[in-house]
Amino acid sequence: MTLMLADRPGxxxxxxxxxxxxxxxxxxxxxxxxxxxxTYVPVSLIVDFPSYENFRKARMALEDLDINIIKxxxxxxxxxxxxxxxxxxxxxxxxxxxxxxxxITGFEVSAPTSKxxxxxxxxxxxxxxxxxxxxxxxxxxxxxxxxxxxSL
Amino acid sequence: xxxxxxxxxxxGKRLIEVLNQKISLLKRIDRSFKVIGVSDSxxxxxxxxxxxxxxLSKISGTHExxxxxxxxxxxxLIEEGDADIMVEATPTNIKDGExxxxxxxxxxxxxxxxxxxxxxxxxxxxxxxxxxxxxxGCHLRFEGAVAGAMPIFSLINECLQGDKIIKIxxxxxxxxxxxxxxxxxxxxxxxxxxxxxxERGITEKDPSYDVDGIDAACKVxxxxxxxxxxxxxxEDVERVGIRGISPEAINLAKRANYTIKLIGVIDRNLEVAxxxxxxxxxxxxxxxxxxxxxxxxxxxxxxxxxxxAGKETVSAIMNDIISVMKGRLAGQSSLTQS
Numbered sequence: 151m152t153l154m155l156a157d158r159p160g161x162x163x164x165x166x167x168x169x170x171x172x173x174x175x176x177x178x179x180x181x182x183x184x185x186x187x188x189t190y191v192p193v194s195l196i197v198d199f200p201s202y203e204n205f206r207k208a209r210m211a212l213e214d215l216d217i218n219i220i221k222x223x224x225x226x227x228x229x230x231x232x233x234x235x236x237x238x239x240x241x242x243x244x245x246x247x248x249x250x251x252x253x254i255t256g257f258e259v260s261a262p263t264s265k266x267x268x269x270x271x272x273x274x275x276x277x278x279x280x281x282x283x284x285x286x287x288x289x290x291x292x293x294x295x296x297x298x299x300x301s302l
Numbered sequence: 303x304x305x306x307x308x309x310x311x312x313x314g315k316r317l318i319e320v321l322n323q324k325i326s327l328l329k330r331i332d333r334s335f336k337v338i339g340v341s342d343s344x345x346x347x348x349x350x351x352x353x354x355x356x357x358l359s360k361i362s363g364t365h366e367x368x369x370x371x372x373x374x375x376x377x378x379l380i381e382e383g384d385a386d387i388m389v390e391a392t393p394t395n396i397k398d399g400e401x402x403x404x405x406x407x408x409x410x411x412x413x414x415x416x417x418x419x420x421x422x423x424x425x426x427x428x429x430x431x432x433x434x435x436x437x438x439g440c441h442l443r444f445e446g447a448v449a450g451a452m453p454i455f456s457l458i459n460e461c462l463q464g465d466k467i468i469k470i471x472x473x474x475x476x477x478x479x480x481x482x483x484x485x486x487x488x489x490x491x492x493x494x495x496x497x498x499x500x501e502r503g504i505t506e507k508d509p510s511y512d513v514d515g516i517d518a519a520c521k522v523x524x525x526x527x528x529x530x531x532x533x534x535x536x537e538d539v540e541r542v543g544i545r546g547i548s549p550e551a552i553n554l555a556k557r558a559n560y561t562i563k564l565i566g567v568i569d570r571n572l573e574v575a576x577x578x579x580x581x582x583x584x585x586x587x588x589x590x591x592x593x594x595x596x597x598x599x600x601x602x603x604x605x606x607x608x609x610x611a612g613k614e615t616v617s618a619i620m621n622d623i624i625s626v627m628k629g630r631l632a633g634q635s636s637l638t639q640s
Binding site: 266 | 471542547550557562575577578580
């Protein structure tokens, strides 16, 4: 989203507070000084919100603060979920899987000394791709003879 | 109303005890209520004027009630034809539903209402039995067949009549919940937890029935057919059991605020599989408890928790018997729980 902020100290902080309150994680901030008009400067933000609802609430809170949102687009709703895989397998198989826009945002592996290897993956995919992602992970698990446990 | 009880095992005996304790409740609804026959593998006892529930409560087999004992089969007792309602409590057989399926078919076909807690006949021939009951104007009730004492069919059929059921998911097997709870809280291995479950007598004779998800899959089939107007069979359920769950896997789940439960899911697909359940999710119940989460178009989300097997199942059977009694008195039209 691009916000038109007054070019004075503290304005950016004021704008970031409702974003943070709604769980927004700032990916990038660009001051577009070449687009400044008088005392206002456009600031473009790429923000990762936990849900569309959080984004909507943050946008409303910004409007309540009289912050002018001049552009708000390219909302890509993504879903995060956790899976567990039990058994030895090559993690590359999942990284190379044909899952649209898959991101592994975190993982934890059982102690290397343990008899049964298992890994917990935090996965993120675009909303609407969850079923196909889970089906693809199930397929890989079957091929690798691994027990796949999805979240409820 | 005259009742016969087919099967004098754990559930049959417990039912007799409860009928004896609560006979005044039943008599208040129908003064003529009596149990006129009981059968087991040795034969049957039959007295058209009613059997003494106190005596029945004290015997371990029908042959001990020698005054009215007959060497014959359960089918012979059904064929005596005097009963209005048959409570079928024979052991579950999911391969062909027998012997319960034959008893239910026969009872319905001669116009007897039927109450059962036996999954086998319902898994094998739900549609057929439902049609038979409807064609004969008989009640067929089976609350105890799924999730024991939890009134899932009554809740949905009587309290959510305007709702469309979108999804049902839940813990449908108390034994696997006991095992996974032991692994979660005490760090037990699967083998240790299974052994403890066996020592406590809460597993089936063949534990694969529980731990490989067979029992839960049967319940998924019944729920799908009875509540979501599906026509599915046991083979349609994608099934994975809990044998492969390791303590390391439980630990990894715990560190991310999850636990692992064997969950049955009925939506577009039918599935029984271990799932990661958030620790704050309503389905995160422990020990031998069962839990069902129902998603509907109007009520949105409901969760029901309770004991799914054992002596508590008699609660569901009693409710079914009373519902049939009241239905008969009211000339009720709703005959089956679907």
